[in-house]
Amino acid sequence: xxxxxxxxxxxxxxxxxxxxxxxxxxxxxxxxxxxxxxxxxxxxxxxxxxxxxxxxxxxxxxxxxxxxxxxxxxxxxxxxxxxxxxxxxxxxxxxxxxxxxxxxxxxxxxxxxxxxxxxxxxxxxxxxxxxxxxxxxxxxxxxxxxxxxxxxxxxxxxxxxxxxxxxxxxxxxxxxxxxxxxxxxxxxxxxxxxxxxxxxxxxxxxxxxxxxxxxxxxxxxxxxxxxxxxxxxxxxxxxxxxxxxxxxxxxxxxxxxxxxxxxxxxxxxxxxxxxxxxxxxxxxxxxxxxxxxxxxxxxxxxx
Numbered sequence: 001x002x003x004x005x006x007x008x009x010x011x012x013x014x015x016x017x018x019x020x021x022x023x024x025x026x027x028x029x030x031x032x033x034x035x036x037x038x039x040x041x042x043x044x045x046x047x048x049x050x051x052x053x054x055x056x057x058x059x060x061x062x063x064x065x066x067x068x069x070x071x072x073x074x075x076x077x078x079x080x081x082x083x084x085x086x087x088x089x090x091x092x093x094x095x096x097x098x099x100x101x102x103x104x105x106x107x108x109x110x111x112x113x114x115x116x117x118x119x120x121x122x123x124x125x126x127x128x129x130x131x132x133x134x135x136x137x138x139x140x141x142x143x144x145x146x147x148x149x150x151x152x153x154x155x156x157x158x159x160x161x162x163x164x165x166x167x168x169x170x171x172x173x174x175x176x177x178x179x180x181x182x183x184x185x186x187x188x189x190x191x192x193x194x195x196x197x198x199x200x201x202x203x204x205x206x207x208x209x210x211x212x213x214x215x216x217x218x219x220x221x222x223x224x225x226x227x228x229x230x231x232x233x234x235x236x237x238x239x240x241x242x243x244x245x246x247x248x249x250x251x252x253x254x255x256x257x258x259x260x261x262x263x264x265x266x267x268x269x270x271x272x273x274x275x276x277x278x279x280x281x282x283x284x285x286x287x288x289x290x291x292x293x294x295x296x297x298x299x300x301x302x303x
Contacts (some may be wrong), residue, residue: 001070001164004029004091006084008036008059010129010137011101012075015170017044017055022168025205027066028059029087036061036137047132048139063087071097074111078104092119099158101125101145103193103255104270105186108150119123121158122178123147124185126245127170128252140252142173148178179180180233183240189271190223191216191242193256194292197266199297200257204250207243215288216242222286223275229282256296263303268296 001024005016008028013035020026028044030036039059046053060066072088074081081102088098092115098109099121108122126143130268145165158174165172175181192203195216206212220239227234259266272293279286 001025001069003027003073004063004066004069006063006072006074006087006091007076008032008039010131011125011127012073013039013044013131013137014046014127014139015073015075015101015125016057018168018170019164021049021056022164024059024168026030027140028057028065029061029066030059031061032134033061034134035059037085040132042135045136046139047136053193057092061064063091066091068093069096069264071099071164074098074100074107076102077265078102078107078267079265080187081107081110082113089114094213095119097121097161099123099147099161101147103185103189105182105194106256106270108182111247112150112292118151118154119157120150121147121161122150122182124181125170129257130253130272130300141249142171144173145179146173146175146181148175148181150178152176165231177233180235183232184235184238186271187220187223187227187238188242188245189254190245190275190289192241193254194268194272194296195219196254197256197260198292198295201252202250202257203246203252206246213243216246219272219292222279222284222289223273225284226275226279226282226286229284230278232290260296260299266296266300268293268300272296 003026005028008030016026036059043056067093072091074084076084078283081238098115125145128140130138162172162174256266272289275289
């Protein structure tokens with residue numbers, strides 16, 4: 001496949017490199033000229049378990065240098081989804097697929113304003129990556145990627161894409177109800193991201209103190225109440241899942257934590273802020289998420 005990675009931060013670069021190593025024709029697209037120049041000059045360096053390898057693939061800041069693609073993968077921050085949607089629509093043309101594996105909620109709906117919904121695949125990934133410096137990332141952890149067609153009638157397209165990813169070593173599973181999957185990932189982000197971003201702790205340290213665990217529990221329980229009010233299917237105990245993920249990714253800083261560390265715009269509006277907005281529509285109180293959202297917004301507003 002000819003593939004464009006729209007947003008070549010840590011995750012976009014990782015997925016692009018893995019697909020390129022599997023023989024797909026991949027181009028990284030990003031606004032960061034330092035990263036683009038470093039990749040073009042020296043390849044993309046991937047650090048994993050204290051070992052490094054270099055993957056050669058092209059990078060650009062100009063989508064016109066890529067041309068039509070079979071697949072456009074959107075990995076930008078939620079605040080930039082609208083701009084990325086138009087780029088994806090231009091690159092995918094009338095027949096290409098558009099995949100979003102972004103954090104937060106509402107991204108797919110924004111993409112659907114520019115891209116035919118029948119060609120949109122949405123999903124989540126448990127892979128972890130950290131941007132170390134221009135041209136270098138760390139593959140912090142591997143995990144399952146779960147995708148599904150945004151329109152339930154287009155499952156064959158999602159299955160084809162999953163085959164491509166699995167051949168590249170990106171363990172991928174297709175589901176019928178991808179909206180439930182997106183909510184399940186949202187619960188995890190709700191329980192971990194804002195708290196770690198505000199406190200400076202790593203994911204595993206969320207479990208060290210009872211008051212921190214309780215704060216995470218209350219934030220997730222508010223989100224569960226909103227999901228139930230909206231008729232979203234919930235599988236298992238999302239709170240325990242948050243604690244399991246925090247333990248499994250213990251040494252990592254959450255993506256929002258990394259954003260705050262580097263004074264970057266966070267995705268708080270698409271995570272805790274999304275829950276607050278949805279709660280207002282269904283009449284569910286969300287004081288914990290409202291407070292977490294306000295604190296992160298205040299922090300990033302004073303960088």
